[in-house]
Amino acid sequence: MKENYSLVTxxxxxxxxxIAKYLASKKHNLILTARNEQKLKxxxxxxxxxxxxxxxxxxxxxxxxxxxxxxYDSCNSKNYNINVLVNNAGFALPNxxxxxxxxxxxxxxxxxxxxxxxxxxxxxxxxxxxxxxxxMIVSSVAAYAPPSKIQxxxxxxxTFMNRFSEALNLSYNNIGxxxxxxxxxxxxxxxxxxxxxxxxxxxxxxFLKKSAKRIAIExxxxxxxxxxxxxxxxxxxxxxxxxxxxxxxxxxxxxSIMAPGxxxx
Ligand SMILES: NC(=O)c1ccc[n+]([C@@H]2O[C@H](COP(=O)([O-])OP(=O)(O)OC[C@H]3O[C@@H](n4cnc5c(N)ncnc54)[C@H](OP(=O)(O)O)[C@@H]3O)[C@@H](O)[C@H]2O)c1
Numbered sequence: 001m002k003e004n005y006s007l008v009t010x011x012x013x014x015x016x017x018x019i020a021k022y023l024a025s026k027k028h029n030l031i032l033t034a035r036n037e038q039k040l041k042x043x044x045x046x047x048x049x050x051x052x053x054x055x056x057x058x059x060x061x062x063x064x065x066x067x068x069x070x071x072y073d074s075c076n077s078k079n080y081n082i083n084v085l086v087n088n089a090g091f092a093l094p095n096x097x098x099x100x101x102x103x104x105x106x107x108x109x110x111x112x113x114x115x116x117x118x119x120x121x122x123x124x125x126x127x128x129x130x131x132x133x134x135x136m137i138v139s140s141v142a143a144y145a146p147p148s149k150i151q152x153x154x155x156x157x158x159t160f161m162n163r164f165s166e167a168l169n170l171s172y173n174n175i176g177x178x179x180x181x182x183x184x185x186x187x188x189x190x191x192x193x194x195x196x197x198x199x200x201x202x203x204x205x206x207f208l209k210k211s212a213k214r215i216a217i218e219x220x221x222x223x224x225x226x227x228x229x230x231x232x233x234x235x236x237x238x239x240x241x242x243x244x245x246x247x248x249x250x251x252x253x254x255x256s257i258m259a260p261g262x263x264x265x
Pocket of ligand 1: 009034036139183
């Protein structure tokens with residue numbers, strides 16, 4: 001008999017790490033994935049010691065086409081049943097579109113979208129057999145925001161992921177599988193440094209920046225309740241509401257004051 005595990009991608013840092021910790025506090029056994037093997041090893045030991053759960057890790061690069069299958073095969077060979085799948089790994093490209101190579105864009109698209117689709121496709125068959133499964137896709141408020149001059153594909157990819165999540169809910173809610181699109185705003189993690197845009201993050205007003213722990217708690221609670229969309233924190237709920245009703249030109253103006261260069265003039 002297979003034992004239930006929650007799989008978290010991008011669990012070595014930021015939102016993914018806090019999601020892993022919060023799931024561990026709720027006694028979920030865990031599989032952690034990211035590229036940095038030493039970090040995964042240290043984190044899994046810490047979670048085993050602190051929360052008395054089972055925790056394993058798989059080091060892999062999700063920009064590689066074979067990684068999702070390698071993750072699935074590894075879980076299968078160890079008799080792990082993945083009943084919770086958290087697609088969180090991500091980064092952004094710092095340069096304007098004409099300066100990135102097609103290889104950069106493909107690597108980006110693979111980590112933020114095709115690997116998410118691939119992992120979901122490969123694990124959903126067992127969820128269908130078991131008639132239960134919780135999937136989370138860590139999306140972003142960028143899915144609702146005006147276009148950006150830098151990271152031109154970041155918002156579109158997150159919108160794509162939200163629509164993918166909606167389609168999963170339409171297809172599988174009736175057999176006990178739910179998908180939650182978690183849409184955080186600015187979150188204090190390694191994301192902006194890793195993506196070469198820390199200067200811009202530093203210029204964002206403090207009240208808009210939330211802790212990864214808070215995002216993780218609201219996201220996991222929403223996922224476990226089967227919520228379709230979670231926009232964490234009241235601040236960002238109000239902003240997403242306004243993004244849906246206020247004319248784009250007003251948002252472009254406000255955004256240019258708060259985070260110069262982030263949005264169109
Ligand atoms: N921070 C924000 O303001 C913010 C806002 C909205 C949405 N988000 C979303 O939140 C998610 C998590 O980001 P974060 O803010 O927590 O950033 P983070 O602290 O930089 O964490 C990113 C995680 O993804 C992993 N990762 C990056 N590239 C990878 C690759 N090629 N293969 C496998 N794993 C990879 C990293 O681990 P390794 O480097 O060890 O591989 C790390 O564990 C992302 O999807 C991001 O788009 C972030």
